[in-house]
Amino acid sequence: MFDIPSLDLPSLISAGGRVRLPGSKSISNRVLLLAALSEGPTLVEDLLDSDDTRVMLAALRQLGCAIEETGPASVRVQGLGGRLPVREAALFLGNAGTAMRPLTAALSLLAAAQGARFELSGVPRMHERPIGDLVDALRQLGCPVACLQNEGYPPLRLGDGTVHPLRLDEPIRVRGDVSSQFLTALLLALPLVAQERDAVIEVTTELISKPYIEITLKLLQRFGVDVRREGWQRFTIPRGSRYASPGRIAVEADASSASYFIALGAIAPATPGTDGVVIEGVGTDSIQGDIRFIEAARLMGAEVEGDGNRLRVRRGAWPLKAIDLDCNHIPDAAMTLAVMALYADGTTTLRNIASWRVKETDRIAAMAIEGRKLGATIEEGADFIRITPPAGPAAGPPQGGAAPSGSSEPHAVGSVGAHGWRRASIHTYDDHRVAMCFSLAAFNPAGLPVRIEDPKCVGKTFPDYFETLFGVCHTPAERIPVICIDGPTASGKGTLAAELASRLGYHLLDSGALYRLVGLAAEREGLSTTEADLREPAHAERLGRLAAGLDVRFTPGKTWLEGEDVTEALRAEPAGMAASRVSAVPQVRAALVDLQLQMRHLPGLVADGRDMGTVIFPGAPLKIYLTASAEQRAQRRHKQLISKGIPAILDDLLADLKARDARDMNRAHAPLKPAEDAVLLDNSELDIEQSVQFVLNRWHGQQAFPVR
Ligand SMILES: Nc1ncnc2c1ncn2[C@@H]1O[C@H](COP(=O)(O)OP(=O)(O)OP(=O)(O)O)[C@@H](O)[C@H]1O
Ligand SMILES: Nc1ccn([C@H]2C[C@H](O)[C@@H](COP(=O)(O)O)O2)c(=O)n1
Numbered sequence: 082m083f084d085i086p087s088l089d090l091p092s093l094i095s096a097g098g099r100v101r102l103p104g105s106k107s108i109s110n111r112v113l114l115l116a117a118l119s120e121g122p123t124l125v126e127d128l129l130d131s132d133d134t135r136v137m138l139a140a141l142r143q144l145g146c147a148i149e150e151t152g153p154a155s156v157r158v159q160g161l162g163g164r165l166p167v168r169e170a171a172l173f174l175g176n177a178g179t180a181m182r183p184l185t186a187a188l189s190l191l192a193a194a195q196g197a198r199f200e201l202s203g204v205p206r207m208h209e210r211p212i213g214d215l216v217d218a219l220r221q222l223g224c225p226v227a228c229l230q231n232e233g234y235p236p237l238r239l240g241d242g243t244v245h246p247l248r249l250d251e252p253i254r255v256r257g258d259v260s261s262q263f264l265t266a267l268l269l270a271l272p273l274v275a276q277e278r279d280a281v282i283e284v285t286t287e288l289i290s291k292p293y294i295e296i297t298l299k300l301l302q303r304f305g306v307d308v309r310r311e312g313w314q315r316f317t318i319p320r321g322s323r324y325a326s327p328g329r330i331a332v333e334a335d336a337s338s339a340s341y342f343i344a345l346g347a348i349a350p351a352t353p354g355t356d357g358v359v360i361e362g363v364g365t366d367s368i369q370g371d372i373r374f375i376e377a378a379r380l381m382g383a384e385v386e387g388d389g390n391r392l393r394v395r396r397g398a399w400p401l402k403a404i405d406l407d408c409n410h411i412p413d414a415a416m417t418l419a420v421m422a423l424y425a426d427g428t429t430t431l432r433n434i435a436s437w438r439v440k441e442t443d444r445i446a447a448m449a450i451e452g453r454k455l456g457a458t459i460e461e462g463a464d465f466i467r468i469t470p471p472a473g474p475a476a477g478p479p480q481g482g483a484a485p486s487g488s489s490e491p492h493a494v495g496s497v498g499a500h501g502w503r504r505a506s507i508h509t510y511d512d513h514r515v516a517m518c519f520s521l522a523a524f525n526p527a528g529l530p531v532r533i534e535d536p537k538c539v540g541k542t543f544p545d546y547f548e549t550l551f552g553v554c555h556t557p558a559e560r561i562p563v564i565c566i567d568g569p570t571a572s573g574k575g576t577l578a579a580e581l582a583s584r585l586g587y588h589l590l591d592s593g594a595l596y597r598l599v600g601l602a603a604e605r606e607g608l609s610t611t612e613a614d615l616r617e618p619a620h621a622e623r624l625g626r627l628a629a630g631l632d633v634r635f636t637p638g639k640t641w642l643e644g645e646d647v648t649e650a651l652r653a654e655p656a657g658m659a660a661s662r663v664s665a666v667p668q669v670r671a672a673l674v675d676l677q678l679q680m681r682h683l684p685g686l687v688a689d690g691r692d693m694g695t696v697i698f699p700g701a702p703l704k705i706y707l708t709a710s711a712e713q714r715a716q717r718r719h720k721q722l723i724s725k726g727i728p729a730i731l732d733d734l735l736a737d738l739k740a741r742d743a744r745d746m747n748r749a750h751a752p753l754k755p756a757e758d759a760v761l762l763d764n765s766e767l768d769i770e771q772s773v774q775f776v777l778n779r780w781h782g783q784q785a786f787p788v789r
Contacts, residue, residue: 082536082537082539082540082544082545082548083536083537083547083586084537085536085537085585085586086534086535086584087506087532087533087534087535087536088532088536088547088586088684089530089531089532089533089685089784089786090520090523090530090532090533090683091523091530091556091561091562091683091684092523092524092525092527092528092529092530092556092560093523093524093554093555093556093683094349094350094524094555094556094557094560095349095350095352095353095554095555096345096346096350096351096355096357096358096553096554097351097354097355097356097357097358097553097555098352098355098358098552098553099359099360099361099553100342100358100359100360100361100549100552100553101334101361102334102335102339102342102361102362102363102543102549103130103131103335103338103542103543103544104127104128104129104154104332104333104334104335104362105129105332105333105334105335105337105338105363106129106131106133106134106179106335106337106542107179107293107296107335107369108300108333109128109129109133109137109332110133110137110177110179110180111265111300112125112128112300112330112332113125113134113137113138113141113156113158114137114141114187114269115301115324116158116160116304117141117144117146117148117158117160118160118161118162118163118187118269118273118324119160119304119305119324119325119326120160120162120163120323120326121160121162121325121326121328122157122158122159122160122326122328123158123160123326123327123328123330124155124157124329124330125155125156125157125158125330126152126154126155126329126330126331126332127154127155127332127333127334127362128155128156128332129154129332129335129542130153130154130544131540131541131542131543131544132175132176132177132540132541132542133175133176133177133179133180133541133542136175136180137174137177137179137184139173140172140180140184143167143170143172144161144165144166144170144172144188145161145165145167146158146159146160146161147159160324160326162324163191163323163324164195165191165192165197168195168196168242169197169198169199169242170200171200171202172184172199172201172202173203174201174202174207174235175203175204175207176203176204176206176207176511176541177203177207177541178207178210178260178262181201181207181210182215182260182263182265183265183266183269183270184201185201185212185215185216185219185226185235185237185239186215186219186266186267186269186270187266187269187270187273188201188239188240189219189226189239189240189270190222190224190247190270190271190273190274191273192224192225192239192240193222193223193224193225193240193244193245193247194244194245194247194273194274195244196242196243196244197240197242198238198239198240198241198242199238199239200229200236200237200238201236201237201239202229202235202236202237203235203236206442206511207235208230208231208235208236210234210235210439210440211233211234211259211260212233212234212235212237212263213228213232213233213234214256214263215255215262215263215266215267216228216233217255218253218254218255218263218267218282221248221251221253221254222247222248222249222253223245223246223247223248224239224240224245224247225238225239225240225241225245226238226239247274249274249275249277249278249280250278252281252282252315253267253271253280253282253283254282254283254285255267255282255283255284255285256284256285256286257284257285257286257287257289258286258287258288258289258435259289259436259439260289260290260436260439261290261291261293261294262293264282264284264288264294264297264316265294267282268282268294268297268298268301268308268316268318269297269301271318271322272301272306272318272324275318275319275321275322276320276321279317279318279319279320280317281315281316281317281318282315282316282317282318283314283315284313284314284315284316288313288314289409289412289433289435289436290370290410290412290436291313291370291410292369292371292373292410292411293370294313295368295370296368296369296370298310299368303327303330304324304326304327305322305324305325305327306318306322306324307319333362333363333368333369334360334361334362335363335369335543336363336369336370336371336374336414337369337371337374337413337514338517338542338543339363339371339372339374339392340371340374340378340413340417341417341518341520341521341546341550342358342360342394342553343358343360343374343375343378343385343392343394343417344383344417344418344421344521345358345394345521345550345553346358346383346384346385346393346396347378347381347382347383347384347394347397347401347421348401348421348424348521348524349396349524350396351396352555356393357393357394357396358393358394358395358553359391359392359393359394360392360393360394361390361391362390363390363392364387364388364390364391364392365387365388365389365392366389370410370411371411371413371414373410373414374411374414374415374417374418375387375392377404377406377408377415377418378394378418378421380402380404380406381398381401381402381403381404381418381421381425381429382396382397382400382402383395383396383397384396384397400424400425401421401422401425401426402425402426402427403422403426403429404422404429404430405429405430406418406430406432407432407433408431408432408433409433409434412436412437413514415431415434415437416444416514416515417514417517417518417521418431419431419448419452419468419518420452420518420519420521420522421521422457422468422470423452423455423457423468423522423525424470425468425470427469428467428468428469429467429468430465430466430468431465431467431468432464433464434464434465434466435463435464437466438463440512440514441510441511441512441513441514441541442510442511442512442515444512444514444515445461445464446461447508447512447515448515449461449466450508451505451507451508451519452468454503454505454506454507455471455502455503455505455519455522455525455531456471456472456500456501456502456503457469457470457471457500458499458500469499471500471501471502471503471525472499472500472501472502473501473526501527502525502526502527503787504529504530504531504786504787505522505532505786505787506532506534506786506787507519507522507531507532507533507534508534509533509534509535509536509538513539513540513541513542513543513546515538516533516536516538516546517539517543517546519533520533520546520547520550523554528560530784532784532786533547547586547684551682551683551684554683556683558678558681561681561682561683561685561686562684562686562701562702562703563681563685563686563687563688563693563698563701563702563703564578564581564585564587564685564686564687564688564702564703564704564705564776564780565690565693565694565698565701565703565704565705565756565759566578566687566688566689566690566693566705566707566776567689567690567691567692567693567694567695567705567706567707567753567755568691568705568706568707568708568753569708569714569738569742569745569746569753570657570714570718570738570741570742570745571709571714571715571718571721571738572708572709572714573707573709573717573769574689574690574707575591575689576769577689577705577707577764577769577772577773577776578591578687578688578689579687580769581773581780584773584777585685585687585777585780586684587684587685587686587687588680588681588682588685588686588687589686589687589689590677590680590686590688590689590690590693591689591690592677592688592689592690592691592692592693593657593660593690593691594640595631595633595673595676595677596660596663596664596669596673597652597656597659598640598642598647598651599624599628599631599660599663599664599669599673600662600663601642601650601656601659602627602628602631602642602643603624603627603659603663604659605642606627608620608623608627610659610662610663611662612662612665615662615663615665615666621666621667621669622668624663624666624668624669625666625667625669625671626668626672628663628672629672632644653727654722654734654737657741658737658741661741661744661745664691664745665744665748665749665750667749667750670750670751674697677697678697681698691751691752692751692752694755694758694759695751695754695756696751699756702783703760703776703779703780703783704755704756704758704759705760705762705776705779706755706756706759706760706761707762707764707772708761708762708763708764708765709763709764709765710765711735711738711739711742712735713765715731715738716731718734718738719731719734722734760779762776
């Protein structure tokens, strides 16, 4: 997950390949609750690991439910059989509506029936999300429920520690037009108390998001409860209902999450050598309502085919076709249509979406404000949004150097808007769907990058969303930004590069490690690395072949040579000196070029070395030449070695360092020197943070995302 302030997406041009999606949030949280309420253990597989499911798991554990992790995406839940081992608890539910609503209902009924008391709260936005209709329904049933700040909103106190008789003699009346989760919550909770008589729910208004109710009913069935339904107005939980564990249940991949990749396949031309975007874990017979997003995507031009557990999406009509659609049946996935509308041949209207206004944020307002930043013309109403795409490509420099030679221009969109595409920094309102939707704006025809603020908000349902997206998107290497950090030894390049990569969410290339690996491999093969021997042409050839065939693997924080962990050995001073000698051999340098170029992955790269800016990435948009006085550098290295418990003599280090500088700067091939367009940074008087800030300021200044 990108836990950084903002993530810059370079302009993207094509997509293709397979994605495996995480489990459905709606199914995961329903299944966890049902398993906890049931008699007996349930093994839950393919569970979503996200903020909202973590919140539910933590709450259930706090309530005394034993939950054991049995694998990376599976848990065994020891069901409580409807009995409360914990009678008093304060549960924090973040911004998880799928935890707040069902737990409110289940715990209210159990607290009244068994004499318990619970407090449920969340983040400030959760305290603005209405729950009054559910509270009213629970009060009708005889449950003491108190709204602790504002009537009709969390935080809530459920129960008062004493037993209250429940009134099931009359139908429980609940509205269906604010959130279908109120009905879901009652449906999940009432089987706990319907032992003596039927429990009947009457929906008093038009029911929105019916597909989510279908999920609830199907899952209730899996856990042994058959609800009778008369239209969408009356639901009867039969007397004697009791939850029984199905033993094992697998969670389908999230159909709402699939919508971003369906849209991706519809918007992006297929990367050569692929046949569009293949989505695994969810298929056309999914029980999730958002699977009907496929129909809407097809209306807009997407070519989608699928089977029980897989979908394949290719671009069909282009530009996409504008639509006018009632989206009541796909409330979450419909947001993705709003972003597809940016690539349509006219104005798209999405109707019957009033529920967007009470989600993680006011989603109608959010989509309108952020879409306008990109250049779209957007009108919004209480329950609709109307989107006219930006006009054709705007003038503006492509990011990451020159536009790729020979790159096709695949995005000839109908020019219908008043403005062209604009470079935008997308505010995400702590709403995962806003972030995921607008990532697709990186395919804009103007070749502009898109900044996504607070990208970690995707953690609510899809923590690895951006990694998954980058795995199937393609853009010419020249568009992937590289920041080069070159300079002499111990100037702090590695430290600076690692910090920058971590703060920007970029990949890291420690090119010195490659030369160190060649030195180490040579030593292990018994090949001399003395300067005299390296001048022998036959010996230089052998070393070049050794470098070309290096059996090396990088894992987080570790380097492996022929299967052996050499992380420590590589950082030792003799390895640095050997690296300096072998790096003067042209055959060695040539052998390592491709390996370095291949490290240029989305969303960007920070490259540390001696010739990053001059030879390997000459078109890089930012090159830093980092120096400090030899004395300062020797002191830093001395301190570094001593702190690791490695004995070192300052004068010897200074002499070695000067010798290394001389060799690195004076060799014939790719000598250490600043690139002509490099920014010189002498950090003798700067601490690490000051150096990092210097480069970040420079980088952000260069990106020029307008602040609006
Ligand atoms: N600006 C700075 N001020 C003080 N110390 C620093 C600064 N930058 C880095 N250091 C420290 O200097 C030491 C050497 O830094 P680092 O290993 O990053 O250098 P390097 O240029 O990558 O060296 P090499 O080229 O040999 O790999 C580290 O202990 C690091 O913490
Ligand atoms: N791009 C590079 C990186 C490193 N080298 C050589 C010269 C250095 O002295 C040696 C070790 O590098 P370090 O790990 O200390 O950064 O490798 C080079 O020639 N070109």
